Amino acid sequence: MQFVQLLIFLILFPLVTALFMLVAKKEIERTWIVKLSAVAVALVTIWLLITTFDKGALYSPAIPAEPVGLVMFILEMLIAVFILYLGIRHRKYHVIALILVQSVMMIFYELTYAQSAAVTSNLFVDEFSNILALIIGIIGSLICVYSLGYMKHFHEHHATIPDKRNIFFFVMFVFISAMFGLVFANNILWVYFFWEVTTLCSFLLIGYTKTEEATNNAFDALWMNLLGGIAFAGAILWLGMAGNSVMGLDQLLVSGKAIALIPAALIGFAGLVKAAQMPFSSWLVGAMVAPTPVSALLHSSTMVKAGVYILVRLAPVFHGTVTGYALAFVGAFTFLIASGIAISKSNAKQVLAYSTIANLGLITACAGIGTYEAIWAAILLIVFHAISKSLLFLATGTVEHRIRSREIDDMNGLIVRMPKIAAMMVIGIAGMFLAPFGMLISKWAAIRAFIDAPFGFLFVVILAFGSAMTVFFWAKWMGKLLTVTSDSKRIEGEVDRSEWAALVSLAGLSFITTLVFPLLSVKLLEPFLLENYGQVAQLSQDNIIIMILMLFLILVLPLSILLPQRKHRHLAPYMGGRTTTQDMRISGSLGVQKKVVLSNYYLTRYFGEARLRPIGVWLCSALIGIMFIATAFRGVIL
Amino acid sequence: MINLVWGLVFVLLAPAIGGLIAGIDRKISARMQGRLGPSIFQPFWDVGKLFEKENAVVNETQIFYAICYVIFMAFTGALFFAGGDLLLVVFALTLAQIFLVLGAYSANSPYSYIGAERELLQIMAYEPMVILTAVGMYAATKSFNVSDIAATTTPVILLIPGIFLGFLYVLTIKLRKSPFDISMSHHAHQEIVKGVTTEFSGPSLGWIEITHWYETVFLLGFVWLFFGFSPVIAAIAVIVVYLFELFIDNTNARVKWQLAVKSSWAIAAVMGILNLAALYFLNGGIS
Numbered sequence: 001m002q003f004v005q006l007l008i009f010l011i012l013f014p015l016v017t018a019l020f021m022l023v024a025k026k027e028i029e030r031t032w033i034v035k036l037s038a039v040a041v042a043l044v045t046i047w048l049l050i051t052t053f054d055k056g057a058l059y060s061p062a063i064p065a066e067p068v069g070l071v072m073f074i075l076e077m078l079i080a081v082f083i084l085y086l087g088i089r090h091r092k093y094h095v096i097a098l099i100l101v102q103s104v105m106m107i108f109y110e111l112t113y114a115q116s117a118a119v120t121s122n123l124f125v126d127e128f129s130n131i132l133a134l135i136i137g138i139i140g141s142l143i144c145v146y147s148l149g150y151m152k153h154f155h156e157h158h159a160t161i162p163d164k165r166n167i168f169f170f171v172m173f174v175f176i177s178a179m180f181g182l183v184f185a186n187n188i189l190w191v192y193f194f195w196e197v198t199t200l201c202s203f204l205l206i207g208y209t210k211t212e213e214a215t216n217n218a219f220d221a222l223w224m225n226l227l228g229g230i231a232f233a234g235a236i237l238w239l240g241m242a243g244n245s246v247m248g249l250d251q252l253l254v255s256g257k258a259i260a261l262i263p264a265a266l267i268g269f270a271g272l273v274k275a276a277q278m279p280f281s282s283w284l285v286g287a288m289v290a291p292t293p294v295s296a297l298l299h300s301s302t303m304v305k306a307g308v309y310i311l312v313r314l315a316p317v318f319h320g321t322v323t324g325y326a327l328a329f330v331g332a333f334t335f336l337i338a339s340g341i342a343i344s345k346s347n348a349k350q351v352l353a354y355s356t357i358a359n360l361g362l363i364t365a366c367a368g369i370g371t372y373e374a375i376w377a378a379i380l381l382i383v384f385h386a387i388s389k390s391l392l393f394l395a396t397g398t399v400e401h402r403i404r405s406r407e408i409d410d411m412n413g414l415i416v417r418m419p420k421i422a423a424m425m426v427i428g429i430a431g432m433f434l435a436p437f438g439m440l441i442s443k444w445a446a447i448r449a450f451i452d453a454p455f456g457f458l459f460v461v462i463l464a465f466g467s468a469m470t471v472f473f474w475a476k477w478m479g480k481l482l483t484v485t486s487d488s489k490r491i492e493g494e495v496d497r498s499e500w501a502a503l504v505s506l507a508g509l510s511f512i513t514t515l516v517f518p519l520l521s522v523k524l525l526e527p528f529l530l531e532n533y534g535q536v537a538q539l540s541q542d543n544i545i546i547m548i549l550m551l552f553l554i555l556v557l558p559l560s561i562l563l564p565q566r567k568h569r570h571l572a573p574y575m576g577g578r579t580t581t582q583d584m585r586i587s588g589s590l591g592v593q594k595k596v597v598l599s600n601y602y603l604t605r606y607f608g609e610a611r612l613r614p615i616g617v618w619l620c621s622a623l624i625g626i627m628f629i630a631t632a633f634r635g636v637i638l
Numbered sequence: 639m640i641n642l643v644w645g646l647v648f649v650l651l652a653p654a655i656g657g658l659i660a661g662i663d664r665k666i667s668a669r670m671q672g673r674l675g676p677s678i679f680q681p682f683w684d685v686g687k688l689f690e691k692e693n694a695v696v697n698e699t700q701i702f703y704a705i706c707y708v709i710f711m712a713f714t715g716a717l718f719f720a721g722g723d724l725l726l727v728v729f730a731l732t733l734a735q736i737f738l739v740l741g742a743y744s745a746n747s748p749y750s751y752i753g754a755e756r757e758l759l760q761i762m763a764y765e766p767m768v769i770l771t772a773v774g775m776y777a778a779t780k781s782f783n784v785s786d787i788a789a790t791t792t793p794v795i796l797l798i799p800g801i802f803l804g805f806l807y808v809l810t811i812k813l814r815k816s817p818f819d820i821s822m823s824h825h826a827h828q829e830i831v832k833g834v835t836t837e838f839s840g841p842s843l844g845w846i847e848i849t850h851w852y853e854t855v856f857l858l859g860f861v862w863l864f865f866g867f868s869p870v871i872a873a874i875a876v877i878v879v880y881l882f883e884l885f886i887d888n889t890n891a892r893v894k895w896q897l898a899v900k901s902s903w904a905i906a907a908v909m910g911i912l913n914l915a916a917l918y919f920l921n922g923g924i925s
Contacts, residue, residue: 343834461766461910463769465903471732471761478743543726546717550730557706567693569694570697574831
């Protein structure tokens, strides 16, 4: 029963660290506690993988539900009171209404049905949980380490914002704890509890700076996720009312579509909100006001991944139903439209936000289709997206502190000005869209999964267009970074040690995971698929060899710069015959020296948010409507 | 299933064949324009001359990107002719193309900058159709492997005629022919400055020319796949398609990028969905 202790450790240990964060007075204490806990959490997640390796899904018989369940219920109510208080203080009446509805539902459940629920085991771990635990444990921890340096600079730069780093790190670790709870919980009530904790944590982190914009955006995130929470509570109530005492995820998955489909659709709706699918994508874009490590955490290892985690878990229920297809189309259209909007964004963090929304859309589409190949693609997407996206956010954060801007156009020539950070960013971007890196492998897997699924050709067409747009907005960003501006000075200086450590580790991870991905697929994904679907998906040996060959080419080619070579004659770029200096200055009228400024194409007229977002909102709202109607039709009438 | 010999043959012979095609292309274009035209070996002399020139650069990284461009294009074609996975070929093609774009960006010059942005627009315009072509081949032959598709006895063209037409449309972009030679044209009359290649000169430009030859052979190989069931028809089809592209090239002026992207996307969407749907229902709902 060793694994049960590890699971409990992973859930409780970050909580202990969080409490320490509250009392840590000195910076040095905080630094060491964070670093040591990060190492501990990362190591334990790896240890968990080793001890549970090759054992399939393991269920814990030991933990009794009741005292823990009661504690959770009390905590839930405390959270509700806290949200109620905030809602009243900030006069957010919709939040008040939502939290009241949700609490009433849960109290009603607790009083009426709680006794009849029988869950054989409350915690479990399988390959998929293990993969997510590794993402949370390693990437989440790295982000916390990075935050040490970042938040110090952050408060130096923003003197008006009250320094509440104690609270900040407290919430960060509670968040990680809740995420572990979420992926290990088998009891749906427990999943719900951790689900609500992540909602609260993200609310607190988004509103960290206490500016008006931050507070409003935090409440936006809150009300949408509370709406999702109500749907989740509805699923629990439905299960209670059905009276067959199904309250474990494992029981739900084997209980057949007649019982499972309605609660799955409701939880799926909560997942859509949490995964920031349209029409609920705006909370994730609004969350960009938070300090950058928060964005990194929300986008890569927590929050949105909780959303897609539950969708992928429930995928066997969605498979082959109209509900599943409606869900898949919500994801597919979100992918398409968010990719388009990303083209029009000049702010680096907003590009990252829309790219996250797009990729989550792809994962949702895979989960909705729910074939074994689609799930294979979905899990690959989750893994590779987490690595590349956290790397990109953290690199953007460091750059932002140095050049005081998040605009991509201001990153012109970053490879000259900040070569190390720019290299990290380029690795991150390459990881997002170029062969042979992870995200491309995943997209490839998604294409194959779609084309083999019923009506899959529609998804393939959507994916083809979406990925073409993806190429456009990533490549133009990459080009900006790699522009060589010969006049620029190096301003990189010394990057903070903790920031640097996190960046290098993540960049290393994106190479290593690409290299060992066949192993990951064979050893973790295939057993999971075999257990749940009875079939496995894989890439052929030849293709893997070719991918590794490409990876080596990409690794080796930049080294050619180290070779001794002739010095070539350098000329100024062509400027239509105008006298131009090497650093791109031309003489304007009245003898004024003008500097040439180059800006990317953003094509706002065609891809602007104002133009595309309404389409996405209406389309996806309609699809969600169809999803519920179809579910109700199948569940209630038939 | 991967045959390295064919890959190697491609890497060694494609520049010769591609250069020859370019020479014939210039000859026929000249005749269409009422000129005599140069010798069909002229492209070789041109490129040879480029390699004798001084390698003057705006910055050193340009050379690196030009070399990466040719290496990955050769890799793409080799993978294709060796019989590799069609989707992987498409992804490798994008990777190669991105290196050209990065080379243009790196120069920090307005002309090559606009060239780079336009090149990206072109990639965005053709990419959906190219992916759908690969998927269409799979839908028709049940395999993504070029070796299987080339050896099939199924008349692929009859199953995916719509996708073939769509592919023809974006082939104009890929071959850098008017009206879609938006980022870089081979015709002096279209071009103020040479778009994406503005800042490349000497050997670097030579490598980019050679890359173009590689790409031409690879793309004509793609056309061949539609007719793989009969080599004779395939050879005729490849020639006819190329002549057709030449004809279009010489009878059209460059259009704005908006039209290029919109029309390619419209054709990809309509042809892709209709053709794949037809195939899907023909197969009785099992893709």
